[in-house]
Amino acid sequence: MEATYRALCARGFARLTMQNIADEADVSSSLLHYHYDTKRDLLVAFLRYLLERFEEKFEDTEDEDPEERLRGLVARMLPEDESVESDVGDGGTDAADDGGTEDAEYDRFGLAILEVRMQAPYEDAYREQLRTNMGVIRARIADVIRDGVETGAFRDVDADRTARLLVDALDGARSERVTLGDDDAPGEVAAALDEFVLSSLVADGGDGR
Amino acid sequence: MEATYRALCARGFARLTMQNIADEADVSSSLLHYHYDTKRDLLVAFLRYLLERFEEKFEDTEDEDPEERLRGLVARMLPEDESVESDVGDGGTDAADDGGTEDAEYDRFGLAILEVRMQAPYEDAYREQLRTNMGVIRARIADVIRDGVETGAFRDVDADRTARLLVDALDGARSERVTLGDDDAPGEVAAALDEFVLSSLVADGGDGR
Structure with missing residues (x-):
């Protein structure tokens, strides 16, 4: 979630990809996809995390x-x-x-x-x-x-x-x-x-x- | 400007084209371009009109x-x-x-x-x-x-x-x-x-x- 925060600050939302977030988190894109099907799912989880x-x-x-x-x-x-x-x-x-x-x-x-x-x-x-x-x-x-x-x-x-x-x-x-x-x-x-x-x-x- | 207002309501900003506005105003696209070089110029004029x-x-x-x-x-x-x-x-x-x-x-x-x-x-x-x-x-x-x-x-x-x-x-x-x-x-x-x-x-x- 910290990686999502950093990636959002760096790239904004529109240009943000799952790969950007995987890179920030230093994990593989496939591991990230294992947890979140789509960018949307990840962003919703991130909003929940903020709350x-x-x-x-x-x-x-x-x-x-x-x-x-x-x-x-x-x-x-x-x-x-x-x-x-x-x-x-x-x-x-x-x-x-x-x-x-x-x-x-x-x-x-x-x-x-x-x-x-x-x-x-x-x-x-x-x-x-x-x-x-x-x-x-x-x-x-x-x-x-x-x-x-x-x-x-x-x-x-x-x-x-x-x-x-x-x-x-x-x-x-x-x-x-x-x-x-x-x-x-x-x-x-x-x-x-x-x-x-x-x-x-x-x-x-x-x-x- | 009324046509720009109607076109914005109908299509939003991102999908809006000069052609949409020309259609709403019932003028040719070339006449519209004669007055406004770009969608940006027209939108700025529209914001000025609102003011x-x-x-x-x-x-x-x-x-x-x-x-x-x-x-x-x-x-x-x-x-x-x-x-x-x-x-x-x-x-x-x-x-x-x-x-x-x-x-x-x-x-x-x-x-x-x-x-x-x-x-x-x-x-x-x-x-x-x-x-x-x-x-x-x-x-x-x-x-x-x-x-x-x-x-x-x-x-x-x-x-x-x-x-x-x-x-x-x-x-x-x-x-x-x-x-x-x-x-x-x-x-x-x-x-x-x-x-x-x-x-x-x-x-x-x-x-x-």
């Missing part, structure tokens, strides 16, 4: 309070230069390069994932897995918001709708950055979300609105 | 108050079933079909524009024009917010950052809808923006924070 990584990292934060968890989740969707975390994309990896390399990787990987998503209208397997990934990420964020509302840390809001705003705004900003080269988009949107959503949740926390 | 349409419609609202204008701008980025307007995409058209057809058109056109955007990293002309379009739309929204702050209708916020959140959140939601078929995304995000941004601007309006 598992997200879930693992999410579980690592279960001792944090809701505000800390929510801020951490937002930070994980940002490129390295805007974030204290070293994650990339929906689930990320732990590559430990310098900022510049990380950023280029964030952009290349983000673009590759968008390429997969552009195939979703025509390919059920991608669509279903991508919807599952977004749905689970949104559900975890909504759970954190609900926790915060229950403990009185946050004011009473529609958790699902709030989670959707956070995910879609950061997704839109990331897409703007990786397709149009507007590098400030994710950081600016995160700052706006902080002001209008996160701070607003906390500021009125516990008053039950 | 001009946006500007015209924006100017039509200059008698409205800032809150009304801002809500109208958000509504224009929504599909027909979520919106009272009949616009499509960044600038839209005035096709007057029933809701179902309009929605399918919103999705097909949205996907075609995303396809163009996916070419932006490799094609300067698309990137520059798409950045211009997004920049102008964002600037107009920021102007409306600044107007509202000046007249005391809105509380004092960073207008550019707020505009970016509005545009990117709606853009992310639209992309989620047209690629993954999550039809509720634009409406849900608009509702969240209403709650966290628009209502928050108005609620504290005039108190100078």
Whole structure:
């Protein structure tokens, strides 16, 4: 799966072949084909792997309070230069390069994932897995918001709708950055979300609105 | 330009040829080539046309108050079933079909524009024009917010950052809808923006924070 990540960063999705991934993984193409019939099967498994990584990292934060968890989740969707975390994309990896390399990787990987998503209208397997990934990420964020509302840390809001705003705004900003080269988009949107959503949740926390 | 819009809805961007557009416009392919050397030139002109349409419609609202204008701008980025307007995409058209057809058109056109955007990293002309379009739309929204702050209708916020959140959140939601078929995304995000941004601007309006 790490090899798939590297191959996607290096070649993007459209030009990616099973052979590229086999080369990155240093295994034979026939061994790879033994595990995955097609590039599509492998990519779906890779998307599932990203989600598992997200879930693992999410579980690592279960001792944090809701505000800390929510801020951490937002930070994980940002490129390295805007974030204290070293994650990339929906689930990320732990590559430990310098900022510049990380950023280029964030952009290349983000673009590759968008390429997969552009195939979703025509390919059920991608669509279903991508919807599952977004749905689970949104559900975890909504759970954190609900926790915060229950403990009185946050004011009473529609958790699902709030989670959707956070995910879609950061997704839109990331897409703007990786397709149009507007590098400030994710950081600016995160700052706006902080002001209008996160701070607003906390500021009125516990008053039950 | 209307023919380009129809051809994009019918065929998407990748499969689109100059001949398709000539057919839709009911002109000869050689006449079309007389005006536009390449499909790229024509598409850039089309993106410019979308922006001009946006500007015209924006100017039509200059008698409205800032809150009304801002809500109208958000509504224009929504599909027909979520919106009272009949616009499509960044600038839209005035096709007057029933809701179902309009929605399918919103999705097909949205996907075609995303396809163009996916070419932006490799094609300067698309990137520059798409950045211009997004920049102008964002600037107009920021102007409306600044107007509202000046007249005391809105509380004092960073207008550019707020505009970016509005545009990117709606853009992310639209992309989620047209690629993954999550039809509720634009409406849900608009509702969240209403709650966290628009209502928050108005609620504290005039108190100078």
